[in-house]
Amino acid sequence: MAQIDFPASGLSGASRINHELKYFINSAPAHINLENLDDSNIFKWTVNMNGIQGTMYEGEKFKLQFEFTDNYPQVSPIVKFVSGHVPVHPHIYSNGHICLEILYAGYRPEMTIVYICLCVTQMLNKNKNKVVPRGDSYYSLRRVDRNPKNTSWIYEDEY
């Protein structure tokens, strides 16, 4: 297929990420904050996330990682927990991969980084059963592909 020149100026991933960065620093909810962002690479974010009071995750700390491409926000970022900082949850694998539809097939460009963080938070808040997913050791050990977007997910619950 022939390539068409698309209006790219001002719409590249960097432009939107910079906008979101300002917004995130100024008005992100209290339980999330951005870890030392490398100015030379704004395409990789690590978000510190605190478990919400009154939920099963109260007092715990997690790290959620975002990797963007230049096609962001048209193409979804890779979102996963950093291993070693992964919540125990029936839909979160111990390698950090998250079974959440909005991160894959349900993703839309209008969703912001804050919105995605809130969806993940809500997923934690709603949980009543702190167990690893079925087949976790199988998936987490054999899943050589570090990109959860290459997994075919089946979504069991709505969050």
Add this chain to the structure above:
Amino acid sequence: MSDSDYEHDDEDKDNDDDEPDYLSDPDDEFFDQVEPVLKPPPGLMAKEPRGPMGYLDFKFTCIGPDELMSRMHDIVKQVNAIFELPPCTTRILLSHFNWDKERLLERFYDGNQEKLFKDAHIVNPFRQARVPVGNSTILSVDVICDICLMETSHKQLEGLECHHLFCIDCWRNYMRTRIEDSGNALAIPCPHGKCDILVNENIVYRVMQPFPDVIRRFQYLSAQTFVQQHKLMKWCPSPGCTFAVEANSTRGVPVMCNCGYRFCFSCSSPAHEPVSCKYFQLWVKKCEDDSETAHWIHANTKQCPKCKATIEKSGGCNHMVCRNVNCKADFCWVCLGPWEPHGSSWYNCNRYNNSNAKVARDGQAQHRQALERYLFYYNRYVNHMKSLKFEDKLYAQIEVKMRDMQKLGLAWIETQFLKQAVDSLCHCRNTLMYTYVFAFFLTKNNHSILFEDNQRDLEMATETLSEYLERDINSDSISDTKVKVQDKSTYCERRRQVLLDYVYEGYESDIWEFNMM
């Protein structure tokens, strides 16, 4: 397909320019009073009395790639003549119902319409507040586009009926990404994270107008999705063929594409009449599993039953004449028996002889008998398959013959009977091939014996035609050849039709008993 199936053809309204006035009134109470459009036109829902469809009622037609879009628009128009909805909305509704317009009409008039539109991911067109999208003059202030987070003039905003507005550049990038990556052009959602309203063709054409390549890809994907969703349409499975076939039922009967390829409309496998899809698949599986045991018996060479000279088969005809000039034995390639009875009424080559099998059983294990039985049918199945492959050679020979005839003054059209005869021969061989699969699974009863009689008649007729076309054709004059070829191929076609009618009527009256083996 007959036109009577689609009786609302003639009415052809363009609803886009012609929207009823009340649609622009966003007042909900007002709608509650104005429901006339929601009632079905009189007589519409009265269902035609329809008996069970017989196999002779099966009809199909082949649709070229250029006609697909207009076929899709035809269906939209037929429904729109009743609905009075924007065509792009109707198209999404139809896609939601896999292009089954009767089911859509039923749901539209019988059920909860609010839910129908919600399930189909469209904004209820009767409740839309019609603020013109994209060319608003009300607001001239700049707003922030929620995708690029940049200030945009309000004039540059675009959106669907859900009124989630984004700048045109973001829409373009979004659609390009989705249309290039997605397999289903009719299932692109609004870019808003909490909205499942589907992108319709109007906004694609409006926004992507400067990018004809993307529009072409969108149309291509729409046609692909249309055929995939439509239960009565199938792509021709022949590699590289871009035709689709539309039929009036999903029966497992063969259809022929304009490219010449014959395939089963239900399972898209190569045509396998008279055996049903289920037993065809079982057979394919069995042949794969048993191929090791089966192969040894199907080497391409056999020994002359009389002089033991090695004979290689070079044509489709099963009447073998030993090449050993001192022997010249006539025999049947399949059963290695003398050929003579094959041309007469005591022809028995197609019938698995159970009394022979009984003798075999006396000294041998049961599975050995099962294998023998399987090989009996497999042997005959494969033999017709191989003969079918040889008929390619026959087409070439016949081509030469046809050119010779033209040199002798016959018009091209007058020589076509030869090609048609080879076509008939191929159809008969293909059917015969699968009669052995059918017979393999068939439980013996009075009907199965009649079936075998039909099979025998078709096989005899086919072998006679095959032999004539391959061998004796050169010894006759043109006029004799024409008469003989036409007689023999007409007879073959008739035998084939008799056999198929018997089998399919048998399916309908449930006389066949099958054994899964």
